[in-house]
Amino acid sequence: MGISRHATAHWEGDLKSGKGVISTPQSGLMDNVRYGFNSRFGDEKGTNPEELIAAAHAACFTMALSNKLAEAGSPATSLDTRADVDLSMEGGPKLSQIRLKLKGSVPGIDADKFKAIAEDAKENCPVSQALKAVPISLEVEFV
Structure with a gap:
């Protein structure tokens, strides 16, 4: 059996005005880090x-x-x-x-x-x- 890791993503709303959070619960590296349209396609703080x-x-x-x-x-x-x-x-x-x-x-x-x-x-x-x-x-x- 191999090794399995996971992350989670939660999203609310439509693509452009919606918002989401990403977490890596196993490592604790990210806990509910924000991501969205403007952090992906613009310069808003958050990840993508x-x-x-x-x-x-x-x-x-x-x-x-x-x-x-x-x-x-x-x-x-x-x-x-x-x-x-x-x-x-x-x-x-x-x-x-x-x-x-x-x-x-x-x-x-x-x-x-x-x-x-x-x-x-x-x-x-x-x-x-x-x-x-x-x-x-x-x-x-x-x-």
Whole structure:
């Protein structure tokens, strides 16, 4: 049996004037965090699905990369990942692109090897696998 995690969402009202809250009761990370049309399509404070996908992808990719580097005999000193998830409105809303930006310090390997291992992690982390319908790019900075 695998591992199961959950989050909850509650919504009241129509799309534009309605409001909702999202919670992650198992971790306590979010408890009734507000989300709505204006936090998704405007600049109102609150979260949105794209931000949550970006957080999940950055975390999953970075963990997968950490594991692959350790397996290659070169554990990372530090890895920092930013994930940008783009929502396109052309033809209706859809995720159009994900850009991973990685900065890493890894003793014992060169920049080319680091980039190759990072590309493998990008292709194979569970969140990347789940998001295969969306183009995912990776920018690597080796320090």
